Amino acid sequence: MIMRALAILLALMGAAVSAQEFSGLARPDPETSVLRDTRNGGLEIVLGLSQGVPFRIFTLDEPRRLVLDFREVDWRGIEPATLNQSNAVKTVRMGQFRPGWSRMVVEFEPPFLFGTADMTIDRSTGQARLDVVLTEGDDESFAAAAGAPEGALWSEDIVMPPKPGDARFVIVLDPGHGGIDPGADQGGVLEKEVMLTFAHELREVLLRSGDVDVVLTREDDRFVSLDERVSIAHKVRGDLFISLHADAVSEGMAHGATVYTLSDSASDAASAALAERHDRADILSGVDLSSQGDVVAGVLMDLARLETAPRSEQLAEALRLGIEKHGLRLNRRPLRAASFSVLRSPSVPSVLLEVGFLSSETDRGNLVDPAWRAEMAHAVRDAIFAWRQADAARSELVRQ
16 A cells, blocks of 8 residues: 555655855946835835745834845945935935845825835836835824734744644645636636646545645635745644645756745745745735744744754655655655745645646646646645544653
8 A cells, every 4th residue: 555655754754955155246236226205195115126035014103214134135226315316205225134135114294104115027128016005094093003023923923832632633635826826827727727727626635535634824815925825824723734836947958846834044046036036925915924033932933833844854754755656746856845834834744746847848738738737636645644643643642
């Protein structure tokens, strides 16, 4: 029986990952960036960027100012005096304020209220335009709305009590992209659509196969931020989290299923670039609500990941074995690692499964074939149940 054989193999094997440094910063374009007054008494901030990056926005009082945090922008080459064309703006300051984060502070006298924030990406060049509009307000409204975001997003989840021993096994499936974020688009096939279809099919296979509950991070074509996807896994007390994708690459001949685990440094440049593209999805929602870096919560999360990381790697190995045992196509390097934000749960073993690549004609044909998807769903099912069995055995040994 495949699941039993997989469980035995997993009990004997461990996963190893190599690492390679990778980084890339967005650069502002002085020609397309400006702060200017609007005709209705408001303020507009336009930033042209070399690439999309996650960001967040908030206002502070005394003095009145707007804060734009980015992950991450290299401000060299842009002059505040040239950027500021507004009579209402007193000063503009830019720079890095903590590792991995850049900040722009716009100080003004009128009590502007946050209106809208929209970042658009040119799909052919990857360049981005951020357009923030502030509207005319009053002193009381500004004071009520002002304030920094709260601290670490997941600190409450770190201290959650363990699930009862008789609790059902919860599998969280995360169909990538959705809503205004279509993901890859190749040959008339949209990643967001085919992954949602596969997630529904996989859920049915899992539910028919055992005493498990299956939760989808999205049930339909809607946008779900990266943080919300992870938060859902925590709220339902997920036992594992699998993010489902079918990406496209512009260079090389990538094909076959690939399983990714979390690593601050990528196993290869292609994985790093892929993680960067995936993380840009949050910019489409207008705000990135990532952790403020609360020191205590950060330490707790790192400690929690000491246990979770090897379990995630074992889950990735189980998926590789399951797909291989079903005779389905694997990438020539099926196990990789990169800094995917959606895998940053401190307490839920998490992997990202590229079911195939839409840029590969063969993979694309497989992904739109219901029979092939059914076989892949059974492969993933076998892998999950084998991992569950092996993980329980390892946990029992630890307790002894």
